[in-house]
Amino acid sequence: MLTKEDTHKELFTMGHTGCSGCAQSMAVKLILEVLGKNTIATTATGCLEVFSTRYPESSWRIPWIHSLFENSAAVASGIEAALKITGRKNGTTVLAQGGDGGTADIGLQALSGMFERGHDVLYVCYDNGAYMNTGYQRSGLTPFDAYTTTSPSGKQSFGNSRPKKYMPQIAMAHRIPYTAVASAGYPVDLQKKIKKAASITGPKYVQIDVPCTPGWKYEPRYSVKIARLAVQTGLYPLFEAEYDKIISVKKISKKVPVEEYLKLQGRFKHLFKDEAGRMEIEKIQKIADENIVKFGLL
Amino acid sequence: MDFDFKIGIIALPGAALANKTGSFANEVPVFKQKTCTGCNLCIYYCPEGVVYGDKKTKIYNFDADYCKGCGICAEECPVDDIEMVLVEK
Amino acid sequence: MKKVLEGSMAISESVRIAEPRVISAYPITPQTHIVEHLSQMVADGNLKAEFVMVESEHTAASVCLGASACGVRSYTSTASQGLLYMSEVIYNIAGMRLPVVITIANRAVSAPINIWNDMQDSMALRDAGAIQLYAENNQEAYDMHIQAYKIAENKDVMLPVMVCVDGFVLTHTFEVVETIDEVERVREYLPPLNMEYKLDVDNPYSFGTLGEPSVYMESRFNLANAVNNSKKVIVSAAQEYKDMFGKFHGALIDTYKTDDAETIIVAMGSILGTIKDVVDELRESGKKIGVLKVRSFRPFPEEEIVAALEDAGNVIVIEKAISLGKGGILSQEIRDVLYKHRINSINVNGYVLGLGGRDITPKNIIDLIEKAKTDENMDGEFFGLNSFIEQGNISNIGD
CATH class of the missing domain: 3.40.50.970 (Thiamin diphosphate (ThDP)-binding fold, Pyr/PP domains)
Incomplete structure (x- = not known):
């Protein structure tokens, strides 16, 4: 039983100014439910930081710090070092958070350093596939053919011309003890992965697919549906890895064609206009099919 | 004379509760309580954490002070027991 | 120990x-x-x-x-x-x-x-x-x-x-x-x-x-x-x-032989040692010269600097930095605080020396003091440029 009073005591409280239907805020809520209050969190500059801590307000009931865009993993390294040397670790989880830009683009160096030095830090990347806080600009994790304001579609363009960077594999290449990919569409799976990550000492990386209603241009009610379709099409494979070996994948019961996923989102609208767009959708289907084979999703 | 910030403008835990985001909502959920199975998915999926209730009694409700009316609970309800209705403003 | x-x-x-x-x-x-x-x-x-x-x-x-x-x-x-x-x-x-x-x-x-x-x-x-x-x-x-x-x-x-x-x-x-x-x-x-x-x-x-x-x-x-x-x-x-x-090196600033000084050299860091040696030498020949060491640049010790300089006629600022497009940094701030305190009788000459490890020799400082006698309000003038390069012979340097 959960009462209204209970909901007001959540470690990530309501009252933040995230968009209606924001999957990132859903993921944060789910993560803190698992980690509990013995957690210290850092957050890179981005939506989460802006919508959760407009002074004097804060949605956090755990010690929390935002410093800059690219140093979330570095600040977390310092926190972990400080707790360790002063004997204050006591099972505290150090949680570092960032968006896809703060993680895979501008923050990649600091993240790589944190992994390589072996800090006991859980890094969570909320992947919404673009710089949403600044108004939907392309990042290294923007998917192929997605419209963003800096990879627009037009007479000469189908949107983002490059495939999404394989960030989880970059994490795995550091041979950290645990890497996982999760989705706001699968909250039980997400919480299970966070729980496992928290039980392991050393650097951990969890990347979560978090649909963004204004950036992906869909009705807020579809946040979970779209996240689930990303998995069911094979476009966003969910898996776990220990060191550089994949140890589990979330199987998909029945392959869903990528159109089902793409057609719900305004960022792919330009692919549904003509024959040329049709051929682009086939390319995206090919990405999904390759994932299904590569990860053994079926 | 300094302004009265905690040094480095530090915010108090959970102070965001002061911000009633219910004003964002154009629609709000109605829990019809006809076919509910008590699966709790509406609680899980709510991005704001404003849905509460009891698995056993299958009675659920939401906090209108904070609900932004996204409609995920209604969309995801596996037994179609939640309906979104327009807010009268 | x-x-x-x-x-x-x-x-x-x-x-x-x-x-x-x-x-x-x-x-x-x-x-x-x-x-x-x-x-x-x-x-x-x-x-x-x-x-x-x-x-x-x-x-x-x-x-x-x-x-x-x-x-x-x-x-x-x-x-x-x-x-x-x-x-x-x-x-x-x-x-x-x-x-x-x-x-x-x-x-x-x-x-x-x-x-x-x-x-x-x-x-x-x-x-x-x-x-x-x-x-x-x-x-x-x-x-x-x-x-x-x-x-x-x-x-x-x-x-x-x-x-x-x-x-x-x-x-x-x-x-x-x-x-x-x-x-x-x-x-x-x-x-x-x-x-x-x-x-x-x-x-x-x-x-x-x-x-x-x-x-x-x-x-x-x-x-x-x-x-x-x-x-x-x-x-x-x-x-x-x-x-x-038992150790003291000044607080915000430190002064050296400034009490009766007509000329005061202002600087920061290790160059102060060389400057003090030159001042000692010039004092022996009767020159009324002293040194102001700026120990804290931020915060800028406005009152202390004004008090140390107000009775001098000439101030020479030696600095190893420049605000490109403006001039000396320390010198302009010193000029600013003197102006703010309505002291406009002091000739403040600011020079940029020693960039990129260029030696600042006692002779450089003596030459600079001599040059400052006829200079007026220099604002970050480069001093000690290599005349060999100045003469357009730079292409020979690598030979």
Whole structure:
């Protein structure tokens, strides 16, 4: 039983100014439910930081710090070092958070350093596939053919011309003890992965697919549906890895064609206009099919 | 004379509760309580954490002070027991 | 105990006895010896600290920021491009009011790349909200680091302190330095860091919040006040240090033979030694000349500088930095405070010397004093340019 009073005591409280239907805020809520209050969190500059801590307000009931865009993993390294040397670790989880830009683009160096030095830090990347806080600009994790304001579609363009960077594999290449990919569409799976990550000492990386209603241009009610379709099409494979070996994948019961996923989102609208767009959708289907084979999703 | 910030403008835990985001909502959920199975998915999926209730009694409700009316609970309800209705403003 | 120590060794000894618990650094010449010594101390068990050897200066400063936010004494050191790379973080540390101490082994900035000494690196960070102190010699560099923590951690200050030490000139030269042997006495001077607000699971505050237009200016107003108000703490830290350890190198400023001086030379850092030698020599021949050492550049000791200079007729500012497109930095600030105090009878000549490790010889200084007699209000004029290059023969240099 959960009462209204209970909901007001959540470690990530309501009252933040995230968009209606924001999957990132859903993921944060789910993560803190698992980690509990013995957690210290850092957050890179981005939506989460802006919508959760407009002074004097804060949605956090755990010690929390935002410093800059690219140093979330570095600040977390310092926190972990400080707790360790002063004997204050006591099972505290150090949680570092960032968006896809703060993680895979501008923050990649600091993240790589944190992994390589072996800090006991859980890094969570909320992947919404673009710089949403600044108004939907392309990042290294923007998917192929997605419209963003800096990879627009037009007479000469189908949107983002490059495939999404394989960030989880970059994490795995550091041979950290645990890497996982999760989705706001699968909250039980997400919480299970966070729980496992928290039980392991050393650097951990969890990347979560978090649909963004204004950036992906869909009705807020579809946040979970779209996240689930990303998995069911094979476009966003969910898996776990220990060191550089994949140890589990979330199987998909029945392959869903990528159109089902793409057609719900305004960022792919330009692919549904003509024959040329049709051929682009086939390319995206090919990405999904390759994932299904590569990860053994079926 | 300094302004009265905690040094480095530090915010108090959970102070965001002061911000009633219910004003964002154009629609709000109605829990019809006809076919509910008590699966709790509406609680899980709510991005704001404003849905509460009891698995056993299958009675659920939401906090209108904070609900932004996204409609995920209604969309995801596996037994179609939640309906979104327009807010009268 | 008196020892012959390399500057870097003196600095690392000083840092060791101040007992930071987190040290993070990235190698850059001429800072490397400092962090090498410190990492050896940790490896030998002579310093109980986490030494976090990171992948960049940006991260080094960020690690210190995170550790300091946990209420743990932190230290980093850098120079030149490394300082410019971590500059974003230094602004952030200051805005978040965290007492990190940073040694700057002052070095030129690129391009062209040059590893030798000047002060263009730290001077570029003068508006970051960090306190900036400049050491004259290795003894002062030693004493200044212990004082730096005392100043940084004062509850009315709570700011990062940059201890600026001339690269190579001090960091790589051996001098006699008297060190403090009893850690207990240092602990008495510098009690353990006790921050009112820190990252703590029992008191879960949010740090680094978004300051909207309604609060941003007020938070910067508080920061500006903190930097200004640190003046009295810098003075008391120097005084208490003198009382306990017998060493004093000036507080915000120091003066040398200025009482009856008609001409006063103003400078910062290691060049002061050479200038004082020249002044001694000129005094013997009856010249009324003295020296003003600026020890704290931020906060800028306005009242003290005006009091020291107001009776002089001529002021010569020698500096190893320049504000490109304007001129001297120290000289324009000195001219500004004199003007502010309605003193417009002093001829302030500012010269830029010693960039990128160019030697500043006693003869240079004597020549400069001679030249200043007929100059008027020079604003960062380059002095000591290589006449060989000036004559257009630069293409022969590589032959």
